[in-house]
Amino acid sequence: MKHTAAATSAVLLLLPLTACGGTAEAGDGSTITVTVGYQSKTINTVTAGTLLRSLGYFEKQLDALHDGHTYKVDWQDYATGAPITAQMTAGKIDIGSMGDFPLLINAARGKQLGKPTRLVSVTGYNLRGGLNTIVTSPDSKLGSLEDLRGKKVSTSIGSAADGTLVRALQRAGLDPDKDIEKLNQQPAVGASALAAGSTDALSQFVAWPGLLAFQGKAKALYDGAQLNLPTFHGVTAREDFAKKRPAVLEAFLKAQSEATDYLTAHPVTAAEKVARATSLPAEVVYLYNGAHGIATFDPAIKPQLVSALKEDVSVLKSAKLTGDVDVDAFVDDQYVRKALGPTYTKRLAATPAPAASEVWPKGATTTRTFKSPAELLSYVGKHRSGIRAAYVPDATTGTLWFADQAIWVTDGDQLLPFVAPSTAQSYVAEHGGARVITYADALERAS
Template structure:
């Protein structure tokens, strides 16, 4: 996708993005934050007002926008509607390849059990090799898509051996349960909710991909608002350090704000990994491997150097 097309997509998508508003403030600047249901740390910072508290002394207010997945967040970042966001591994790769000046500010620890390929409870599929010739629902440009690619390769298959059906998470589950597709590659909490509803795991990310999350920004914003971005990352680090010993409390709080049942959240939180790490050569190398894979499959328009998108305060 060329950059102008991505910008057009962002402009078209913006009015429909849940909660999207550009907050008009007379005195303060605004940090526009993009998050999704998988962004527990950002959801907690929003609910508790902690990020706003950290940024107020720096002269910033905070505006929040909710998205269904990482790719729409990248569209909003490109359009200038989001300044700071959480996303999985592939979305910033697709954005960088499209010419969006995205930068990585921090990374999470790997959580390989939080993304999986699911099948129906009575599916005849018994192994990854059985996916040959099958339809698989997946969100394009997501961590679930890279899991699907990596899992197929592990089974000796090519991406062309299956028919990908590009759907956002809610539609992917409907497609699998209705029999319109044979499998579905998806992340938490959608994965946990689907498992609770009887769908079965065929494979998760273990041994196939790190499954890190990234806190990202736009280069122009990062360069002009370094202290605010540094404060936002620091707030995330603080809440991530607190989360592992307060899972029951978090489960209740996040259930109220997202509508996801506590039982589903508990499944997710128990297999989630916590902690924010600075960008390292090893982390960037993992991202480069993913980027090269997408380029080799002609899923991104050009080869990129992920290290050029690294940002440090």
């Protein structure tokens, strides 16, 4: 009996720490732990993860609540969205961030297990789908999606990168289930497989394609922006947590907005902060998160992103990863609307600025933009030893890419960059006199 009573007392003592899942509390004046799951390497979630954590904005917002509680933030870093979803449905993570396809799985699992979650804000997005890219090895002879017939392609099933692969192959007239051998691998495993020659191509999300291209370990085969379908990353919260602690969730969303404004105002510094935290090259982080990067950051849940999410459901259903998902029920913008106040409507209507050619000089804390790719090439040609990175937007999709990794086309007086060989060839086919040239030739012509 004494042992039983002692055990019961111990359980009762522990209950306040676990009853609310990720939130530990013990009455007024207690310490409440808010658990945030994020993905440091998925750098389009940085305003709700890596960058936000480094800036300390969430902690400052919590300190400003003055509600009688002391708050502690437990930041938990994961490689993918799946374990974040598992921890959320187990009541152990309060707020998480992940890509669009994992968000749908988050919604489906939450409903299935009776632990509903809600999409409460957006982090990084690209309205054309440019955050996902299919790459091949640098010496590959593959030049188009049609060339993948009978080949091995690595991707992460259930990710946005897999969605891009499926849709791209279908548009090219290939059956994703029959015409290729799909390898379901984590990004790092797929990258190693590509380097070893055990896969012919790799379809992945940010920042893997840019990283491999920057390292000279891959070249682009397909630009996800060719699909012209939005892809994005967002913030999800447990419904029970949001209802019990709305002020805490709003504090997080205010902090996310502050981190977004910081990234916009200080893109180079922000890239370097994220690079230090993730061990990714700052040049790669800037490709996606820079002033004219592939991603646009805004917490507002734009209608076109919600529409894209609804279209994504069919891809996950065909892969038997989810059933139907009630996207409208999953999306809940009441908290971000309250957090951002009058600015929310303005953010909702804002459109991404067009991409621009940009150079990051060595030792500089700011970048230089140019009116055209040709002007950028002219500058690079005169300062070759002083260039940290040079970026140019694809002439048809606007996707930013490294200038020395782009496919260059000369057309009269124009020098036009493309991410993928197929888009360059399509342009050449439609413009008499245009032809593909090397990067060295492009630099020479620009000088």
